[in-house]
Amino acid sequence: MWHVLRTAALCVAACAGVALWFGAGKPAMVQGMFIVSGLAVGSLYALGGIGLVVLYRATGVLNLSAGAIGMASVMAAWQLVQWGLFGPVAWVGGLAIGVALALFYGRVIAPQMAWREPVVKAVASLGYAIAILGVVSFLFPDEPRKFSLPTDSMAVMILGLRVTVTRLLVVLAAIVLVVGITISLNTTRVGLQMRALANNRSLSSLIGIPILRVETLAWGLSGLLFGFTGLMFGDLVRLEPSVITFMVIPCIAAAICGRLQSLPDVLMGGLAIGVIESLLTFSDTFKQVRPIAPFVIAALVLLAMNRGRRLTFAGDD
Amino acid sequence: MRSTSNTIWAVFGLALILLLPAFAGGQWVKIFTSTTTFAMAAAGAGFLYTRLGMVSLVQVGLMGVGGWVTLRLNHAFNFPFEINLMVAGAVTMFLGNLIALPALRMRGLYLALITLMFAAGLDIVFTAKQFPNGADGFWGVGTTFAAEMRRPIFAQSDAAYLRYTMLWLVIGFVLIELHRRMAPGRAWALIRKSEAAALASGVNVTLYKTWAFGLSGLLAGLGGGLLAGSLGLLDAATFRASESVMLFALVIVGGARFWYGAVISAVLFRVVPGLLNNWGVDADLSLVIFGAALLHAVMSAPDGLAGQINGAVRALFSGRKSPENKGAKA
Amino acid sequence: MNKTLKTAGTALGLMFVAGAAFADPICGANTGEAATGAPIKVGGIHGNAAPGDFSASTTAAEAYFDCVNANGGINGRPIEYLVENDQWNPELAAQAASKLLVDEDVVAMVGNGSFVEMSVNAGLYKEQNVMTMASACAASECFESSNIVSTNQGPLPSSIGAAMYMVEEKGSQNVSCIALTIPNSGPWSCGAVVGYMESKGLSGSGVYLNPASPDVNSGLLEAVASGADTILVNLPAGLAIAILKAAEEQGLGDAYQWASSTPLYDRDAPAALGAYWDGKLFVNTEMTPWDKGGEDSQNWLAVMDAYADPKDPRDSFSQAGFLAAQIFVDTLMDMDPADLDDRAKVTEAITAITGYESDLVCGPFYVGEADRHMPNHAGTMVVVKDGGFETVRDCYEYDSPYFAPIFAQEEALGLR
The missing domain is CATH 3.40.50.2300 (Response regulator)
Structure with a gap:
């Protein structure tokens, strides 16, 4: 708990620092607008990061195809809506595609490269990403599309900015997911098994943890998270396959903020990244390179994580 | 045995440098030039990976920096091409060193991720600022077409320039090979085995790790500069972060343990898409073929395609006699 | 068609659109006989890959060339239209231009559509003394260089x-x-x-x-x-x-x-x-609205119906590609048949185009000797x-x- 509060304080301080530095002299109302706007994008980064971390902890795979899986989900959902399906059915259909794609990779492809080291496994998943991107681009010719949810037209006023329920929904979903997943990791049997796998895979298999079942569950869950993130990206960002596919890179930045481990840190890191990226609009120097924020922050976090360590000695990674 | 195979490779390489530019058409000369420049970057990433087990996912990004510096100098001053190229190499070598500093404290996936963050950052900057094309100002980007890019005096035509690029690639390979045979190579071997042991035996781990990253950056920068010389101008689309990841993936597929693995990686990176395009395969479907082939190679070829070729060649020359303990060439 | 009808709005529009569906395409010499002579090589580069698709321009140009080839060609010689895809990759764009200009030795480039290709190749076009009659331009180089002229506005x-x-x-x-x-x-x-x-x-x-x-x-x-x-x-x-x-x-x-x-x-x-x-x-x-009617607009739809896939887009880029191809063919028809394989002569003829009127654009199309070309600036x-x-x-x-x-x-x- 102490640790969570410390991260929260750090994130708030960073955001406030950026707001004061670049936004000095801007009315509080304008600042508020940019902060609220940044929170929505930040929670998208966080959602993607949560999926990546859940999967990485349980299976040791950092999945670069997360964006592509989410993209396939939202394109499928869009297509189902175009075919006249009832909204919720279409969304569930889209999510099902996400779960199916993740399970296919997890059960069919990933086991065959289990002998590779983590970096190679991560890099190879890019192959899956571009294959999915190729199929989707082939099936859906380039034309303007829009994916909407009914919550887009409902709104509340916060800090003078009309905030749609969808934007609130992503922030809320990210928080609920972090709390829910953390609790279930700590209280359920599967959660215990996942944590065991995350700590030491070979020992876990020796003591009889059903690795296959736990991994399948993790892949399915991550597919669901990627799918949901994809739907939200499609709604809040834009419905373009290549854009959503490569959104996985800033999501990795959010995951790094949680050291690929701590879900609350991923959430807070993601939100801070979103807010800072949005606030950089105030700076004439940086506004054209705003999207660099996730990478700079992630690099700083990585450096801070390893401060004081002079050298590495052969470890278990 | 070793000298025979070295001679064969040298003859083969020489024949390639002489014949390829003479017989390839205009389009293929361009494709082979790109391939050669990317082979330099791949060689850097491959040697870093096999010698030290360190992963650089920023090679293509550093190529972009090398290209940027080359173009910048070309349009700002009247230096000959080589000077511009050398300065570009020096800048990316320095950047490589800089990236190595956090790398000293990180391993495996985390190290790869910090290089990926660098690549993603460079991607954003390239998109926003693009590459100098002869206009005024520091960023030097104008709206009319690009000013002339000066090529080396003896490599004005596309075919001659391909030969010139191939010579640079050979220099790159020789550089790596020299390092491998001398003090840095021994230090790297020790570090790879155990950093503790290296430290205990008086190896300056910091220096040699930084050095390795610098060398890898140098190769990427030279590759980028040569690419700039080939095309005359560059575009951010070439240097996406995903391209850096893709090049590393192909280094694994090509086979990082062997020097010609870098060539195979670059051929997969540039020649294969060119072929698919020439055969009229839909651009989207080539992505699918490419992705599936990548997955398949990672699943099934431990030493990459170069490893398989090496096995076949050795089986041929040694009459299938003890192929396993000869030791890989590289 | 339904959608087009809905947007037409006026009876006049309805008449034109309805008429377009039944009109026979008019192309080149309009002889109705297929051209059989030695082909004239013409190139085109479009971009079509994950972020976007500009291929409508070359598709329309190709449809028009097919129609010309089926109608007597250029003095009995068909046009061989070689289309390359730059996939938004600057290297592929340079390779494609190299292939078309050096290996295939095309006499001109027609219908180009990309936001990468022109920036990369503008210098090469000048060096090779070839004119590029582009039709889906989006970058400054396309409008501020000597050897590219586009039918669209950008x-x-x-x-x-x-x-x-x-x-x-x-x-x-x-x-x-x-x-x-x-x-x-x-x-x-x-x-x-x-x-x-x-x-x-x-x-x-x-x-x-x-x-x-x-x-x-x-x-x-x-x-x-x-x-x-x-x-x-x-x-x-x-x-x-x-x-x-x-x-x-x-x-x-x-x-x-x-x-x-x-x-x-x-x-x-x-x-x-x-x-x-x-x-x-x-x-x-940038082009006239699809349903505005007019002789060339009707002909464009008729050619697309007869020589292109029903699924191919009928949009502004398609209009622009069609127009570029039509102006190009009309220019070749006026040339001395002996000069058709001479790139320098073709370039000269294209440069001499002036005051070409079409109802697909608002103003006259022209080229002229200049270091920049932007004939289409009325919309x-x-x-x-x-x-x-x-x-x-x-x-x-x-x-x-x-x-x-x-x-x-x-x-x-x-x-x-």
Whole structure:
């Protein structure tokens, strides 16, 4: 708990620092607008990061195809809506595609490269990403599309900015997911098994943890998270396959903020990244390179994580 | 045995440098030039990976920096091409060193991720600022077409320039090979085995790790500069972060343990898409073929395609006699 | 067809569109006999890969060339049209040009559509002394170099046209132009809009988005914070729709006036935008509206129906590609048949084109000796209405300091 509060304080301080530095002299109302706007994008980064971390902890795979899986989900959902399906059915259909794609990779492809080291496994998943991107681009010719949810037209006023329920929904979903997943990791049997796998895979298999079942569950869950993130990206960002596919890179930045481990840190890191990226609009120097924020922050976090360590000695990674 | 195979490779390489530019058409000369420049970057990433087990996912990004510096100098001053190229190499070598500093404290996936963050950052900057094309100002980007890019005096035509690029690639390979045979190579071997042991035996781990990253950056920068010389101008689309990841993936597929693995990686990176395009395969479907082939190679070829070729060649020359303990060439 | 009928609006439009479906295509010499002589090689490069598809231009040019080949060709010689895809990759673009110009030795390039290819190859075209009659240009190099001339307008004239309409008819005082931060596209075109506003004693500003940025909302907020009364969206359709969606979410549709450059003049755009933007969004079109009718417009649809796939788009890029091919064929037909394989002679003939009238564009098409070419700088303004578009201002010529050298060229050619 102490640790969570410390991260929260750090994130708030960073955001406030950026707001004061670049936004000095801007009315509080304008600042508020940019902060609220940044929170929505930040929670998208966080959602993607949560999926990546859940999967990485349980299976040791950092999945670069997360964006592509989410993209396939939202394109499928869009297509189902175009075919006249009832909204919720279409969304569930889209999510099902996400779960199916993740399970296919997890059960069919990933086991065959289990002998590779983590970096190679991560890099190879890019192959899956571009294959999915190729199929989707082939099936859906380039034309303007829009994916909407009914919550887009409902709104509340916060800090003078009309905030749609969808934007609130992503922030809320990210928080609920972090709390829910953390609790279930700590209280359920599967959660215990996942944590065991995350700590030491070979020992876990020796003591009889059903690795296959736990991994399948993790892949399915991550597919669901990627799918949901994809739907939200499609709604809040834009419905373009290549854009959503490569959104996985800033999501990795959010995951790094949680050291690929701590879900609350991923959430807070993601939100801070979103807010800072949005606030950089105030700076004439940086506004054209705003999207660099996730990478700079992630690099700083990585450096801070390893401060004081002079050298590495052969470890278990 | 070793000298025979070295001679064969040298003859083969020489024949390639002489014949390829003479017989390839205009389009293929361009494709082979790109391939050669990317082979330099791949060689850097491959040697870093096999010698030290360190992963650089920023090679293509550093190529972009090398290209940027080359173009910048070309349009700002009247230096000959080589000077511009050398300065570009020096800048990316320095950047490589800089990236190595956090790398000293990180391993495996985390190290790869910090290089990926660098690549993603460079991607954003390239998109926003693009590459100098002869206009005024520091960023030097104008709206009319690009000013002339000066090529080396003896490599004005596309075919001659391909030969010139191939010579640079050979220099790159020789550089790596020299390092491998001398003090840095021994230090790297020790570090790879155990950093503790290296430290205990008086190896300056910091220096040699930084050095390795610098060398890898140098190769990427030279590759980028040569690419700039080939095309005359560059575009951010070439240097996406995903391209850096893709090049590393192909280094694994090509086979990082062997020097010609870098060539195979670059051929997969540039020649294969060119072929698919020439055969009229839909651009989207080539992505699918490419992705599936990548997955398949990672699943099934431990030493990459170069490893398989090496096995076949050795089986041929040694009459299938003890192929396993000869030791890989590289 | 149904959609087209709905948007036609007038009885005249109905007649033309209905007529187009039955008209026979008219191409080249129109002999009805297939050309059998030695082919004349012509090249074309488009971009078609994950982020976008500009292939409509070469598809339409190809349809027209097929039609010409089936109708006597160029003095009995067919056109062999070689099309390459740059896949938005600058290296592939250079390779494609090398293949067409060096290996295939084409006499001209027609129907090019890309935002990468022209920037990469402009220098090569000059060096190779070949003329490129492009039709789907989006980057500055396409309009500011000696050997490329395009039938379409690109973002700069189209944005100025949109701003001009908003100023003259909607009383805009302060326009904020949102574009990509890529120097030869966004700052180039929005910079010219700011120049136009200032030349009228009004104010303007540019907001530049990094295409990698997921956060379009901050760009929108920046435009709002600039104190503008009119927001001009000058972005590729996908991003433009994302910006407008964010504006809709915040209920900004009525608080500001909205305009867009030509990318949103797309058949699918009104449906993707939704009813909220009905009557609120004014879009500039670089070619004449699809359903306006006219001889060439009808012929374009007839050729597409006869020689292209029913699924191929019939959009502005298709019109522009068709027009480029038609002008090119008409130019070749007027040449001495002995010169048709001589690239220098073909280049000379294309350079000599002047005062070519077509109802697919608002002004005359011309080339001329110059270091920049922008013959198409008059357009039409439409408004999003009832799931389609409705013309609000027909053919008007744009006015901005940027066009001064172009007007001077036209005076020299006797077109003004």
